[in-house]
Amino acid sequence: MALTKPIKSLWEIPREERFVGGHAACQGCGAALILRHLMKVVGKDAIVVNATGCMEVISTLFPRTAWRNPWLHLAFENAGAAASGVEAALKALQRKGVLDKNRYIKVVAIAGDGGTFDIGLQSLSGMLERGHDVMYVVYDNEAYMNTGIQRSGATPYGAWTTTTPVGKKFRGEWRPKKDIVGIAYAHRIPYIATANPAYPIDMINKFIKAYNTRGPSLVHVLAPCTPGWRIPESKSIEVAKLAVQTGMWVLLEIENGKPKVTVKVRKRRPVREYLKMQGRFRHLKDEDIKKIQEMVDKYVEEINRWVGEEAIGPVEEK
Amino acid sequence: MAVVEEKPREEQLPTRKKKIAATGSDAAAYAVRDADVDVVAVYPITPQAPIAENIAQMIADGELDAELIHVESEHSAMSAAVAAAATGARSFTATSSQGLELMHEILYIASGLRQPVVMALATRALSAPINIWNDYADAMGMRDTGWIMIFSENVQEVYDNLVQAFRIAEHPDVLLPVVVTLDGYILSHTTEALEPLDREEVLSFAPKRPRGYRPVLDPDHPVTIGVLGAPNWYQEIKVQQALAMRESRRVIEEAGKEFGKRYGREYGFIEPYYMDDAEVAIVTLGATSSLVKAAVNRLREQGVKAGMVKIRVFRPFPAEELAKVLENVNALGVLDRAVSFGGALEGPLAMEVLSTLAVRGVMKPFINFIHGLGGRDIFVKDVVEMYQKLLEAAKSGKSVTRTLFYGVRSRKGHVI
Ligand SMILES: Cc1ncc(C[n+]2csc(CCOP(=O)(O)OP(=O)(O)O)c2C)c(N)n1
Ligand code: SF4
Ligand SMILES: [Mg+2]
Numbered sequence: 001m002a003l004t005k006p007i008k009s010l011w012e013i014p015r016e017e018r019f020v021g022g023h024a025a026c027q028g029c030g031a032a033l034i035l036r037h038l039m040k041v042v043g044k045d046a047i048v049v050n051a052t053g054c055m056e057v058i059s060t061l062f063p064r065t066a067w068r069n070p071w072l073h074l075a076f077e078n079a080g081a082a083a084s085g086v087e088a089a090l091k092a093l094q095r096k097g098v099l100d101k102n103r104y105i106k107v108v109a110i111a112g113d114g115g116t117f118d119i120g121l122q123s124l125s126g127m128l129e130r131g132h133d134v135m136y137v138v139y140d141n142e143a144y145m146n147t148g149i150q151r152s153g154a155t156p157y158g159a160w161t162t163t164t165p166v167g168k169k170f171r172g173e174w175r176p177k178k179d180i181v182g183i184a185y186a187h188r189i190p191y192i193a194t195a196n197p198a199y200p201i202d203m204i205n206k207f208i209k210a211y212n213t214r215g216p217s218l219v220h221v222l223a224p225c226t227p228g229w230r231i232p233e234s235k236s237i238e239v240a241k242l243a244v245q246t247g248m249w250v251l252l253e254i255e256n257g258k259p260k261v262t263v264k265v266r267k268r269r270p271v272r273e274y275l276k277m278q279g280r281f282r283h284l285k286d287e288d289i290k291k292i293q294e295m296v297d298k299y300v301e302e303i304n305r306w307v308g309e310e311a312i313g314p315v316e317e318k
Numbered sequence: 319m320a321v322v323e324e325k326p327r328e329e330q331l332p333t334r335k336k337k338i339a340a341t342g343s344d345a346a347a348y349a350v351r352d353a354d355v356d357v358v359a360v361y362p363i364t365p366q367a368p369i370a371e372n373i374a375q376m377i378a379d380g381e382l383d384a385e386l387i388h389v390e391s392e393h394s395a396m397s398a399a400v401a402a403a404a405t406g407a408r409s410f411t412a413t414s415s416q417g418l419e420l421m422h423e424i425l426y427i428a429s430g431l432r433q434p435v436v437m438a439l440a441t442r443a444l445s446a447p448i449n450i451w452n453d454y455a456d457a458m459g460m461r462d463t464g465w466i467m468i469f470s471e472n473v474q475e476v477y478d479n480l481v482q483a484f485r486i487a488e489h490p491d492v493l494l495p496v497v498v499t500l501d502g503y504i505l506s507h508t509t510e511a512l513e514p515l516d517r518e519e520v521l522s523f524a525p526k527r528p529r530g531y532r533p534v535l536d537p538d539h540p541v542t543i544g545v546l547g548a549p550n551w552y553q554e555i556k557v558q559q560a561l562a563m564r565e566s567r568r569v570i571e572e573a574g575k576e577f578g579k580r581y582g583r584e585y586g587f588i589e590p591y592y593m594d595d596a597e598v599a600i601v602t603l604g605a606t607s608s609l610v611k612a613a614v615n616r617l618r619e620q621g622v623k624a625g626m627v628k629i630r631v632f633r634p635f636p637a638e639e640l641a642k643v644l645e646n647v648n649a650l651g652v653l654d655r656a657v658s659f660g661g662a663l664e665g666p667l668a669m670e671v672l673s674t675l676a677v678r679g680v681m682k683p684f685i686n687f688i689h690g691l692g693g694r695d696i697f698v699k700d701v702v703e704m705y706q707k708l709l710e711a712a713k714s715g716k717s718v719t720r721t722l723f724y725g726v727r728s729r730k731g732h733v734i
Contacts, residue, residue, distance in 0.1 A: 044537050045537045046537070047535045049401065050544075056544075056546070060542055061545070061546050061548060062547050062548070063545075063551065065545065067540065067542050068540055069537065069540050070535035070536055070537060070539075070540045070542075070543075071535075071540070071541075071543065072404050072543045072544055073543070073545075074397055074427050074431075075397065078393060078424070081394030081395075081398045081401070082397045082400070083401070084359075084389070085357065085359060085387065085400065085401030085402040086401045086402065086404070088387050088402055089357050089403075090405060092356040092357055092383070092384060092402075092407055093356060096356065098406070105537060122390055122391060123390070123391075123394050123397070125390065126390035126394055129390075130388060
């Protein structure tokens with residue numbers, strides 16, 4: 001059974017596993033952890049549509065599968081369209097009496113940042129704009145990990161990837177991250193949220209809300225990737241937590257157009273602490289870090305203005 | 319072997335049905351309506367657009383109870399159609415030319431996942447230069463995608479082929495997607511007499527099978543569709559797909575025969591025309607066949623023993639049928655409306671026909687003609703001229719090794 005009411009403690013997380021162990025994700029993979037919790041929330045009556053990417057590859061090496069739910073993968077750039085097709089089929093079959101009209105079956109689309117921000121953006125836009133009843137979860141590890149850590153539209157400023165390498169002339173990614181929440185917001189969909197596995201209760205409650213939304217919803221989850229971010233296996237949650245505490249990742253919720261910060265940060269940690277933990281930012285010089293701090297300050301200011309309160313406070317140097 | 323004999327069709331009809339005036343696009347939409355399709359995902363393109371519009375109107379009028387997904391591209395159209403089929407719905411799409419090219423990636427996924435999607439393809443030339451008129455470049459480009467491919471010669475065939483397509487695609491021994499072509503404009507926009515079937519008839523001929531007869535996305539029976547197939551399994555999966563394509567021959571043949579028994583219009587893999595005593599023959603596809611038939615008629619009046627073979631089912635390719643019917647000709651031509659640039663022969667159909675014969679040890683003086691690209695009119699006199707070339711080849715016993723482009727506006731003449 002899917003969860004319908006918000007949870008207050010970790011003890012309320014269902015024990016049942018629907019995305020089961022034995023898959024081939026790296027140790028410390030944030031995305032796999034996210035999916036595990038997602039599936040606990042959505043329960044049995046959900047059909048999963050997965051875009052090509054790490055999560056698809058690690059979970060379905062024939063003849064094994066990590067999925068105890070019906071699961072469909074077609075290609076990289078079409079999770080939105082494929083989810084639309086499943087949802088339309090369910091609707092038609094229920095209306096025609098082939099499927100039980102009174103049983104609610106949710107369509108859950110899962111895609112990486114590449115499959116969402118870049119190559120899958122058109123398909124996602126179509127799905128959102130047409131109002132399909134689909135819950136879309138984007139796990140954002142900030143690069144094309146499956147193909148070997150190439151940059152995506154979600155790669156943050158300054159990050160090393162294999163296609164934004166560090167050299168004499170260029171030093172990592174030189175463009176800021178694309179605003180996927182803003183793009184989803186422009187589609188006027190009923191529910192949008194950002195989440196982070198270091199805040200599991202907040203993340204799960206957002207999954208619950210997205211599940212219980214009728215119409216399109218999008219949850220954008222930060223997914224630490226140990227090889228891609230060059231962090232030790234044991235540090236992914238710590239890094240993810242710092243992303244929130246530095247204001248690099250703000251935990252947001254936009255319900256029917258109304259934005260809200262769900263995890264307020266009274267005093268921010270400096271971005272340096274987040275950057276210094278990760279090998280992908282190792283090359284950054286003081287002035288680069290200063291620039292990133294300024295970018296985050298500006299972002300935080302925008303968010304505070306948007307939500308109409310100082311949800312994220314100023315930086316507190318230790 | 320199911321070969322349609324040339325008999326006046328009215329004589330065969332068990333019951334006379336009402337005929338209506340319809341374009342190929344109308345016929346396609348009627349077939350979708352009568353087959354009670356559940357999900358339609360379409361993106362408009364010329365000359366397919368009237369199919370999409372007709373279906374939308376039928377849904378708006380309550381004549382068809384289906385979900386119409388107004389996808390934002392053909393890539394998404396095919397993706398949604400495949401996903402709907404994977405959910406257990408009867409699913410349909412239609413496209414042309416550039417749209418088919420945009421779908422291309424998902425065409426292989428439809429067949430690889432064994433999803434019985436049915437598609438109508440209003441054939442059209444490919445860019446560049448952009449051109450909205452008929453040829454078979456788009457259809458030929460999907461020949462290796464694992465789809466069953468059926469060509470229609472007239473509006474009635476568009477309807478009949480689509481009705482059969484649902485039965486073939488969803489047959490448990492097949493489970494492959496099926497495309498039915500209609501020549502862009504020539505059929506899609508041209509009004510002919512059409513005899514549609516009653517809906518109950520269609521649903522008894524192409525029944526909707528009980529849910530669960532094939533694995534579908536169902537929370538009570540969860541399946542993983544679209545796995546990663548490593549080298550230790552990929553080949554077996556692909557060989558199974560090839561075997562399913564072979565197996566589909568039986569199902570296609572049965573469908574064509576039973577259609578004939580029920581409704582008086584029998585369909586085979588090929589349709590021979592005056593082939594019993596033909597000395598020279600041309601093989602072709604689609605509505606172009608009508609044109610070639612007209613040329614054959616003219617030559618027959620002059621006492622020339624000309625014949626024609628129309629290929630109705632292009633995939634799986636009717637190799638046995640073709641080899642048999644061509645056994646006794648003295649020279650053979652293939653009329654292509656597509657170019658395989660730099661190919662061993664530049665006509666894709668010619669390559670298929672020739673390898674069919676060669677592997678069976680049937681060697682005939684051979685000429686590959688290409689004409690009618692991008693809607694260039696093929697005149698009956700052009701085809702008559704092709705037959706004359708074949709008569710020369712028959713006499714000399716020699717093939718023309720170079721593919722001949724006909725109807726070209728060139729200082730060197732109209733044959734290049
Ligand atoms: C059309 C197409 N282009 C490229 C690829 C190669 N490819 C597969 S997964 C992938 C990257 C996926 O990135 P993302 O969506 O961020 O997921 P991740 O691997 O990071 O989990 C790429 C480029 C593909 N499968 N299909
Ligand atoms: S590469 Fe990154 S996203 Fe992919 S499985 Fe490993 S940790 Fe997870
Ligand atoms: Mg990624």
